[in-house]
Amino acid sequence: MPTSWQVCSLIVQTRTALIPAVSAQLNALPGCEVALSEAERGTLIVVAEAEHSRTLLDTIESVRNVAGVLAVSLVYHQQDEQSEETP
Template sequence: MSNINLSPESAKDWHVVGLIVQGNPEKFAAIRTALLAIEHTEIPTFDEKFGKMVVVMQSHDQHILLDNMESVKDIDGVINVSLVYHEQDEQKK
């Protein structure tokens, strides 16, 4: 992962994706902790009983974002990851 820490205001491009992540409810806390350890990742809502969560990831680089999204599949207890939204914001400078 890149050591560049850019904000949406300072980046040339900014990508935002929305994911639905389904995981084993028994491993839900560990999945949530692992997701929140990924830079520019948020979990705006979740249902622990059913092991489902909405995850928002952001990055200035689409390749970093793709790597982060792919890494979610490798988290112990994750069953399925579905991309439901993508937006690219190009800054006018």
């Protein structure tokens, strides 16, 4: 049975004063991690992964809905399907 793996990276803009709060909320989302933050500019680089594309899209929408998020830009997406080998 084939398995799917989806990953994307996002640039998230927020106010500089809200970086810690927004980062904590994003890290609490399933499959979501703040990989890098540039506090002076209010920019976060976020990596999100999921097994299904619908789940990944829901995660991106959840990122948009976090209080304090001003903008979300998708900068990378990869889908990998692997088949399980049977002996």
